[in-house]
Amino acid sequence: MRKAFFIIFFILSTVFSLISCDANKSDRQYLKNTWFYSIQGKDGPFSPIDTNDFDNLNKFLAERKGYIWLKTNFYIPESRKKENLSCNLGIIKIANETYLNNTYIGKSGYFPPNEFTNGENSTVFPLPRATLHYGALPNELLIKIWVNGYGKISKTPYIDQTDAVNHTKEVSDFFASKSFLLFSLLMMIISAIYLLLYNFRRIEKSHLSFSRICFFSSFFILTVCVGEFPIILSGKLNFLLCEQIFHASAAVLSSFFTVSFMRDFLHKEDTNKVSIFRITITIVCFIIIFSAHDLISFLDSLKYIYLIISVHMLYAVQMIVHSMIEHNKRVWTLLFGFSPVIMSLFVAVFFWFNKTISISIIFILATGWLLTILVFLGILIYNFAYSQSQVEYLNRNLEKIVRQRTSELESSNNLLASKNSELEFEKERTEKEIELASFVQQSFYNQNLPKLNGWEIAYYLKPLSGVSGDLYDFFHKDNKLLGLGIFDVSGHGISSGLVTMLVKNIIEQEFYSGEDKKLDDIMNIINDRVIAEKGNIENYLTGTLVRFFKDRMDFVSAGHPPALLFKHDHTSPEFIYTNETQYGVVGIADFPINFQTYSVELNPGDSLLFYTDGITEAMNSNREEFGKKRLYDAFQRFRDLTLNEQIKSLVNEVYAFRGTEKLDDDITLIILKKL
Numbered sequence: 001m002r003k004a005f006f007i008i009f010f011i012l013s014t015v016f017s018l019i020s021c022d023a024n025k026s027d028r029q030y031l032k033n034t035w036f037y038s039i040q041g042k043d044g045p046f047s048p049i050d051t052n053d054f055d056n057l058n059k060f061l062a063e064r065k066g067y068i069w070l071k072t073n074f075y076i077p078e079s080r081k082k083e084n085l086s087c088n089l090g091i092i093k094i095a096n097e098t099y100l101n102n103t104y105i106g107k108s109g110y111f112p113p114n115e116f117t118n119g120e121n122s123t124v125f126p127l128p129r130a131t132l133h134y135g136a137l138p139n140e141l142l143i144k145i146w147v148n149g150y151g152k153i154s155k156t157p158y159i160d161q162t163d164a165v166n167h168t169k170e171v172s173d174f175f176a177s178k179s180f181l182l183f184s185l186l187m188m189i190i191s192a193i194y195l196l197l198y199n200f201r202r203i204e205k206s207h208l209s210f211s212r213i214c215f216f217s218s219f220f221i222l223t224v225c226v227g228e229f230p231i232i233l234s235g236k237l238n239f240l241l242c243e244q245i246f247h248a249s250a251a252v253l254s255s256f257f258t259v260s261f262m263r264d265f266l267h268k269e270d271t272n273k274v275s276i277f278r279i280t281i282t283i284v285c286f287i288i289i290f291s292a293h294d295l296i297s298f299l300d301s302l303k304y305i306y307l308i309i310s311v312h313m314l315y316a317v318q319m320i321v322h323s324m325i326e327h328n329k330r331v332w333t334l335l336f337g338f339s340p341v342i343m344s345l346f347v348a349v350f351f352w353f354n355k356t357i358s359i360s361i362i363f364i365l366a367t368g369w370l371l372t373i374l375v376f377l378g379i380l381i382y383n384f385a386y387s388q389s390q391v392e393y394l395n396r397n398l399e400k401i402v403r404q405r406t407s408e409l410e411s412s413n414n415l416l417a418s419k420n421s422e423l424e425f426e427k428e429r430t431e432k433e434i435e436l437a438s439f440v441q442q443s444f445y446n447q448n449l450p451k452l453n454g455w456e457i458a459y460y461l462k463p464l465s466g467v468s469g470d471l472y473d474f475f476h477k478d479n480k481l482l483g484l485g486i487f488d489v490s491g492h493g494i495s496s497g498l499v500t501m502l503v504k505n506i507i508e509q510e511f512y513s514g515e516d517k518k519l520d521d522i523m524n525i526i527n528d529r530v531i532a533e534k535g536n537i538e539n540y541l542t543g544t545l546v547r548f549f550k551d552r553m554d555f556v557s558a559g560h561p562p563a564l565l566f567k568h569d570h571t572s573p574e575f576i577y578t579n580e581t582q583y584g585v586v587g588i589a590d591f592p593i594n595f596q597t598y599s600v601e602l603n604p605g606d607s608l609l610f611y612t613d614g615i616t617e618a619m620n621s622n623r624e625e626f627g628k629k630r631l632y633d634a635f636q637r638f639r640d641l642t643l644n645e646q647i648k649s650l651v652n653e654v655y656a657f658r659g660t661e662k663l664d665d666d667i668t669l670i671i672l673k674k675l
Contacts, residue, residue, distance in 0.1 A: 027080075027160060027161065027164075028158050028159075028160045028164070029074070029076075029158060029159045029160065030156050030157075030158040031072055031074050031087075031141065031156065031157045031158060031159065032051065032156060033072050033073060033074060034048055034072065035048070035049050035050075035051060035070055035071070035072045036048055036049060036070070036071050036072070037049040037060060037068055037069065037070050037071075038068070038069045038071075039060060039061060039066060039067070039068055039069075041067075041069065042069050042099075042142060042144065046069075046071065049070065051156050054152060054153040054154075054155075054156070055152050055153075055154070056151070056152065057145065057147050057151035057152055057153075058147060058149065058151045061147055061151070063296070064147065064148075064149055064151070064296055065147060065148045065149070065294075065295075065296060066146075066147060067144060067145065067146055067147070068144075068145050068147055068151070069142060069143070069144050069145075070142070070143045070145065070153075071140060071141060071142040071143070072140075072141055073138040073139065073140055073141075074138065074139050074141065074159070075135075075136070075137075075138055075139065076132055076133065076134050076135075076139060076159075077134070077135070078134050078135045080134070081129075081134050083161055084126070084129075084161060084162040084163075085126070085127045085132070085159055085160070085161060085162060086124055086125060086126045086127060086159070086160065086161075086162040086165040086166070087100075087124070087125050087127055087141070087157060087158070087159050087165070088122060088123075088124050088157060088158055088159075088160070088165050088168060088169060089122070089123040089124070089125070089143065089153060089157045090122055090123065090153050090154040090155040090156075090157065091120055091121070091122055091123070091152070091153070091154035091155075091176070092108055092109070092118070092123045092143075092145060092152070092153055092154075093109075093117055093147075093150040093151060093152050094109050094115055094116070094117045094145075094146050094147065094148055094150050094151070094239070095107070095108060095109025095110050095111050095115060095116070095117065095118070095145070095146045096108055096109065096123065096143055096144060096145045096146070097111075097143075097144045098123075098125055098141070098142070098143050098144070099140075099141075099142040099143075099144075100125075100127060100128070100131050100132070100139065100140070100141055100142075101131050101132075101133065101139055101140055102140070102142070103128070103131045105125045105126070105127065105128065105131070106123075106125040106126075108121070108123040109146070111146050112146065114237075115146060115148060115239050116226075116237055116239045116242075117150065117226065117227075117239065118226075118227045119177055119224060119225055119226040119227030119228070120173075120176040120177045120180075120224050120225070120227065121169075121173050121176070121177050121227040121228075122168075122169045122172045122173055122176075124165055124166065124169045126162055127159065141157075148294075148295045148296065149295040149296040149298070149299040150295070150299075173227075175363060176224070176363060177224060177225045177227055177228055178225065178228060179363070180221045180222075180224040180225040180363075180366060181221075181222075181225040181228045183218075183221050183366055183370050184218040184219075184221040184222055184225065185218070186370070186373075187214040187215070187217050187218035187221070187370075187373060188214070188215070188218045190211075190214045190373055190377055191211045191212070191213075191214035191215040191218065192211075193211075193377075194207045194208070194210050194211035194214065194380075195207075195208070195211040197380075198211060205264040206261055206264035206265040208264075209257050209260040209261035209263075209264050210257075210261050210376060212253070212257040212260075212261075213254055213257045213258050213261055213373075214373060216250045216253040216254040216257065217250070217254045217369065217373075219245075219246050219250040220246060220247070220250035220251050220254055221366060222246050222250075223242070223243070223246045223247045223250075224366070226242070239295065240292070240294065240295055240298060243295065243298055244289050244290060244292065244298065247302075248285075248289045248298070248301075248302065248305055249286065249289060251305070251306075251309065252282060252285045252286065252289070252305065252309065253282075255309045255312055255313065256278065256282050256312065258313075258316070259278070259312055259313065259315060259316045262316045262319055262320070262334060263316075263319060265330060265333075265334050266319060266320075266323050266328060266330055266331060266334065267328075267330070268319060268323075274315070278312065278315070281308050281311065281312060282312075284308065285305050285308050285309075288301050288304055288305060289301065289305065320334070320335070333379065336375070337372060337375045337376045337379060338372055339372075339375070340367075340368045340369075340371035340372045340375060341365070341368040341369050341371070341372045342368075343368060344364050344365050344367060344368020344369070344371075345365070345368070347364050347368075348364045348365055351364065449474055449476075450476070450479060451479065452474075452476055452479055452480065452481040453479050453480055453481075454481070454674060454675050455481045455672055455673070455674060455675060456643055456672070456673040456675060457474070457481075457643070457670070457671070457672050457673075458642075458643035458644045458646065458647045458670075458671045459472060459647070459668070459669065459670045459671070460647045460651055460667075460668065460669045460670075461666070461667075461668050462614075462651075462663070462666065462667045462668075463497075463666050464492050464614075464663050464664070464665055464666045467493060467494055467496070467497030468496075468497060468500065468666045468668075469488060469489040469490070469491060469492055469493075469496035469497060469499075469500060469539075469665075469666050470486075470487070470488050470489075470500070470612050470614070470666040470667070470668040471485070471486070471487040471488070471489065471500040471503065471504055471507075471541075471543070472484065472485065472486045472487075472610075472668055472670060473485045473504060473507065473508060475508070475511050475512065481548055482511075482547065482548060483511060483545070483546045483547040483548055484546045484610070484670065484672075485507050485511065485543060485544070485545050485546070486543060486544050486560070486610045486611075486612065486668060486670060487500075487503065487507070487541045487542065487543030487544075487560075487586075488541065488542050488543060488560065488612045488613065488614075488666070488668075489503070489539050489540075489541050490538075490539050490540050490541070490542075491538075491539050492665070492666070495537065495539060496539055499534060499537060499539045499541075502530075502533060502534060503526075503530050503534075503541060503586075503587075506526055506529045506530060506533065507526055507545070510522050510525050510526050510529070511545070511547075518554075518597050519545055519546075519547055519554050519555065519556040519595075519597045520556045520595040520596050520597045522545065522556075523545055523556045523558060523586070523595045524593070524595060526545075526586060527558075527584075527586045527587065527593060527595075530586055530587040531587055531588070531589050534587065539587065540585050540586060540587035540588045541558065541585060541586040541587050542558055542559040542560045542585050542586070542613075543557075543558050543559075543560050543586065544556070544557045544558070544560040544563065544610065545558075546610075548602075551601060551602060551603070552599050552600060552601050552602055553599070553600050553602055553608075554597050554598065554599050555576075555597070555598055555600070556595050556596065556597050556598070557578050557582060557595075557598075558584055558585050558586045558593075558595060559583070559584065559585040560612075561611060561612070561613050561616060561628070562575040562576050562577050562578075562628075563575070563576045563608055563609060563610045563611075564576070564608070564609040564631070564632065564635055565600060565606065565607070565608055566606065566607040566608075566609070566635065566636075566639060567603070567605075567606050568603060568604065568605025568606050568607075569605075572636050573607075573609070573632060573635050573636055575628070575632070576598075576600055578596065578598060581594060581596065582594060582595065582596045582598075602674050603674065604674055604675060605673070605674065606673070606674050607639070607671060607672065607673045607674075608670075608671070608672045608673075609631075609635055609669070609670070609671050610668075610669075610670040610671075610672075611631070611667075611668060611669050611670070612665070612666065612667060612668040613665065614663070614664070614665035614666050614667035614668070615631060615650075615654055615667050615668075615669065616628050616631060617664065617665060618654050618657065618658050618661075618663070618664070618665075618667070619658070619661055619664065620657055620658055620659050620661055621659055621660065621661055626654055626657050626658070630653070630657065631650070634649070634650055634653045635650070638650065643671050643673060646671055647669055647671060650669060651667075651669065654667070
């Protein structure tokens with residue numbers, strides 16, 4: 001680890017020392033004479049200006065926006081009369097026109113209304129011999145610069161032989177602009193690599209977030225190398241919009257996904273509150289960015305953007321600290337990966353305060369960031385190589401490992417064999433008991449329901465484990481349907497099945513003996529009897545009790561799912577809900593209840609669907625419930641089928657939704673149609 005840190009630091013130091021070298025050749029002539037400036041035009045008045053102020057021309061304009069003219073005089077010795085000379089003005093922001101002895105010699109960037117910068121490329125103009133004065137006659141260099149928030153000349157202009165100036169420009173442009181274009185393309189490639197890896201192995205969320213870091217970082221870097229794109233030369237792009245998209249927006253998204261990558265790399269999850277906070281402050285950043293109406297307000301807003309980004313990064317620091325406390329070994333790999341950009345920050349601060357050395361702070365940070373990207377790419381390659389070596393090791397030693405594991409498994413299997421035989425015996429005994437309980441229970445249900453005058457009926461019951469906790473019953477006399485009951489006992493297995501047999505007799509007795517009573521009174525009596533007769537058994541019941549009349553039905557619900565009514569003259573069914581004053585279940589002592597009887601009008605052709613919550617609460621592999629909405633839609637779609645076909649189709653719908661997932665509860669369906 002220490003060696004890796006040393007190598008990274010050595011690379012950074014070497015690169016920075018190389019690009020900071022600016023050898024002063026003996027024939028290079030710096031224009032260090034007195035410079036003058038004017039903000040009222042080329043005819044002045046002009047005032048002296050220090051070349052140290054070239055980095056901040058904004059301060060000479062009241063609103064940090066407008067034209068500023070800079071001029072100086074220089075002399076060219078007669079001895080250089082035969083040389084081809086050029087002038088290197090350095091990087092000029094935003095745009096300029098340059099004149100030599102009142103003769104136009106070139107420009108860089110674009111003036112309003114289509115203002116645009118030439119990026120970080122140096123501004124170099126050849127000095128025509130016909131325009132130059134030699135010997136004792138002075139030359140006047142006049143530079144017209146458009147300032148709008150941005151306004152600078154990066155270094156003291158100088159004059160030298162054209163070949164030397166062009167060579168220096170090529171080197172400078174490479175490190176200050178072209179190299180960033182290469183950085184951007186490289187990050188795009190790395191982004192694509194990580195995106196492909198994520199598609200192949202979606203469990204590694206850090207691959208996706210790292211791909212996004214590289215993608216948006218590549219766009220952020222484009223702000224430096226805009227001078228490398230031919231479209232810039234057209235002067236038709238909106239400089240403010242480019243700054244908003246590539247400078248600010250890309251920076252915000254890069255920081256957002258940097259934090260996301262740290263989270264994913266450390267195998268952590270954001271809470272809902274943290275997710276909302278992170279998304280909110282990101283949206284706030286975009287609002288601030290695109291609320292700017294000009295470059296100056298945009299540049300002023302950047303300090304707020306970077307402040308918000310800093311707050312966002314504090315969350316990443318907090319994650320790292322917590323991971324250290326939790327002894328998460330991945331945190332050290334994460335810190336190692338980010339070590340180049342951390343070191344570049346320190347180097348950038350050093351050069352920021354050391355003004356004697358000319359070096360691009362942006363280049364330092366970009367180099368550190370690129371090395372960080374490459375380090376994480378190296379970590380990825382290392383992990384793949386390590387996995388491959390593990391596979392090769394297993395292939396070479398597979399036979400030995402298998403023998404060793406087989407020996408261990410044999411001793412374990414011998415121990416398990418005796419336990420397994422005991423479990424098989426217990427399993428067979430339990431299955432016989434469940435089979436017997438199921439046989440006894442089935443004898444209690446309506447096995448052969450007679451044809452009932454005025455009604456068509458179909459029903460379905462599927463126990464979860466042989467013995468059902470669901471209970472249904474039809475009450476009839478002399479081929480006349482008097483009512484029905486559908487109940488669901490809490491729990492599963494033998495205990496709930498025994499309770500169904502106990503309460504079935506209670507419900508049947510009280511319904512037939514309570515012909516002159518309201519259904520809610522009958523339900524109250526059933527509740528009292530169940531509490532008294534089941535003793536300390538904890539199971540309770542939900543259910544619906546129904547009584548039919550010639551043109552209506554009365555019903556009372558004890559916490560049961562609402563039935564569906566499909567009127568013969570309607571195109572869709574409706575749920576039959578009770579109001580909030582109805583509450584309670586059956587079989588819990590001292591539990592508050594308030595059963596109420598409700599009436600619903602019935603006409604020939606009307607259909608009713610009763611069901612237990614095993615239908616609506618059936619889940620698929622995504623842990624989604626079948627729900628009342630799907631039941632509603634299926635009941636509507638299957639309306640024109642016979643009742644038995646409707647039952648079969650509804651059951652198939654539930655099983656198709658559930659897929660390979662096992663049942664979690666008993667399911668019961670009853671459909672009645674009034675003839």
